[in-house]
Amino acid sequence: MIRTSLALLTRNFPSPPPLLGAAAGPHNALVLLSSSNRYALLSPTRRFESTEAARLHEDENDGQEFDFPGGRVPFTSEMKFIAESTEERVSCYRILHENGETILPANFKQLSKDVMVKMYKDMITLQTMDTIFFEAQRQGRISFYLTSAGEEAVTIASAAALHSDDVVLAQYREPGVLLWRGFGLQEFADQVFGNRSDYGKGRQMPIHYGSNLLNYFTISSPIGTQLPHAVGVAYSLKMDRKDACAVTYFGDGGTSEGDFHAALNFAAVLGAPVVFICRNNGWAISTSIQEQFRSDGVVVKGQAYGVRSIRIDGNDALAVYSATRRAREMAIAEQMPVLIEALTYRVGHHSTSDDSTKYRGVDEIEYWKTKRSPMDRFARWLRNNGWLSEEDESMHRSTVKKQLLQAIQKAEKAEKAPVSALFSDVYDHIPSNLHEQEQVLRQTMKRYPQDYPSDVPL
Numbered sequence: 016m017i018r019t020s021l022a023l024l025t026r027n028f029p030s031p032p033p034l035l036g037a038a039a040g041p042h043n044a045l046v047l048l049s050s051s052n053r054y055a056l057l058s059p060t061r062r063f064e065s066t067e068a069a070r071l072h073e074d075e076n077d078g079q080e081f082d083f084p085g086g087r088v089p090f091t092s093e094m095k096f097i098a099e100s101t102e103e104r105v106s107c108y109r110i111l112h113e114n115g116e117t118i119l120p121a122n123f124k125q126l127s128k129d130v131m132v133k134m135y136k137d138m139i140t141l142q143t144m145d146t147i148f149f150e151a152q153r154q155g156r157i158s159f160y161l162t163s164a165g166e167e168a169v170t171i172a173s174a175a176a177l178h179s180d181d182v183v184l185a186q187y188r189e190p191g192v193l194l195w196r197g198f199g200l201q202e203f204a205d206q207v208f209g210n211r212s213d214y215g216k217g218r219q220m221p222i223h224y225g226s227n228l229l230n231y232f233t234i235s236s237p238i239g240t241q242l243p244h245a246v247g248v249a250y251s252l253k254m255d256r257k258d259a260c261a262v263t264y265f266g267d268g269g270t271s272e273g274d275f276h277a278a279l280n281f282a283a284v285l286g287a288p289v290v291f292i293c294r295n296n297g298w299a300i301s302t303s304i305q306e307q308f309r310s311d312g313v314v315v316k317g318q319a320y321g322v323r324s325i326r327i328d329g330n331d332a333l334a335v336y337s338a339t340r341r342a343r344e345m346a347i348a349e350q351m352p353v354l355i356e357a358l359t360y361r362v363g364h365h366s367t368s369d370d371s372t373k374y375r376g377v378d379e380i381e382y383w384k385t386k387r388s389p390m391d392r393f394a395r396w397l398r399n400n401g402w403l404s405e406e407d408e409s410m411h412r413s414t415v416k417k418q419l420l421q422a423i424q425k426a427e428k429a430e431k432a433p434v435s436a437l438f439s440d441v442y443d444h445i446p447s448n449l450h451e452q453e454q455v456l457r458q459t460m461k462r463y464p465q466d467y468p469s470d471v472p473l
């Protein structure tokens with residue numbers, strides 16, 4: 016098999032790149048790795064072989080259908096364009112009523128109390144972090160912050176459904192996932208204060224968290240870049256035959272980036288085990304979803320790329336948890352991507368640099384905050400089950416608040432990373448142009464000390 020494919024490769028590439036190895040790829044295709052880091056996919060499937068049998072069949076059915084790569088295509092004499100939309104919108108999977116009662120598939124009682132209670136407590140922690148860090152920014156102690164308010168269930172309930180080996184590539188409004196995985200309050204505080212203990216050594220804006228230990232790629236600001244990266248990660252998990260998947264998060268705005276479309280297609284074609292989770296929260300800064308797309312949201316885009324998809328109520332923690340768990344199982348067992356569109360709402364401003372009342376009504380925000388809160392709904396269900404008491408909840412709230420204030424004090428006092436850290440960690444041997452830049456920076460800092468922070472060690 017390998018020999019045949021190598022022969023094929025040699026035929027198709029006049030001077031093939033030196034081969035480093037071969038591995039089984041999707042649909043038993045062979046993946047050949049070359050030293051130029053390119054690979055060729057040699058599919059053993061009969062793509063363009065319109066077989067004798069198929070041609071005979073065509074004759075038999077009077078030319079009613081024909082064989083075309085991908086399957087048989089029926090003919091029609093009716094000139095019919097595919098409609099730009101369907102009459103009915105794609106329905107939304109939900110299992111928890113606003114009143115905290117489940118719309119019950121009976122087996123739903125199988126949920127673990129510990130997992131469910133931790134989910135809710137992490138939502139409270141996230142909410143507390145958001146309140147305190149937001150205030151710290153308003154007090155001028157940190158430069159920037161961005162909350163997850165209104166989207167606590169999407170991130171925390173989905174994180175709870177994953178395994179720790181699954182690799183997460185998030186946008187920026189998903190610290191809930193990191194929190195679920197065990198990132199500590201001190202680690203969050205060190206990052207937003209950009210001190211020496213921050214894993215990024217203060218080189219990124221606040222909220223650009225990352226953790227090697229917790230399989231969470233460091234956030235990068237440009238919208239959508241994490242999507243093709245996630246497909247690459249998933250494909251590598253596939254090649255290593257790992258029992259894990261990649262999970263990537265993004266907003267509705269992110270789906271207008273080319274990277275979203277490239278990633279979906281790339282994932283479908285390669286059979287990459289990746290779960291795409293779109294937080295459709297209604298707004299991309301000041302751009303509403305009515306201005307973002309004309310389609311029925313995001314879920315319908317999956318099918319066009321050959322990706323199994325579901326729309327869920329992102330404010331129903333149980334729906335998020337169960338759909339993510341199932342999506343993960345399918346992605347790994349069937350080695351394919353799955354798309355989840357979670358309908359939710361960004362209750363807070365886009366970030367501390369935004370005032371969202373300039374472009375949306377206060378009524379709309381209030382409605383989502385009070386009538387459709389993901390936390391209130393989930394808390395009602397937990398209380399109905401006798402799994403959570405008001406005392407537990409308020410105790411957790413005050414403990415977290417105290418711990419976070421301590422963490423902030425420590426993070427604020429901690430030394431910043433030295434100037435040299437700006438130039439390290441990318442190259443093994445620092446190139447000469449970076450050495451020059453470092454020298455120029457140091458000279459400028461000496462000449463204009465008033466323009467540079469005094470707490471950064473030289």
Ligand SMILES: Cc1ncc(C[n+]2csc(CCOP(=O)(O)OP(=O)(O)O)c2C)c(N)n1
Pocket residue numbers: 188236237238265266267268269270294296298299300361365
């Ligand atoms: C490539 C790129 N274009 C524009 C921006 C500026 N920008 C930052 S956040 C954002 C909105 C993204 O909205 P969405 O993906 O819906 O996520 P949300 O903020 O609603 O969670 C934009 C346009 C950016 N960071 N990167």
Ligand SMILES: [K+]
Pocket residue numbers: 186234235236237238239240241
């Ligand atoms: K990104």
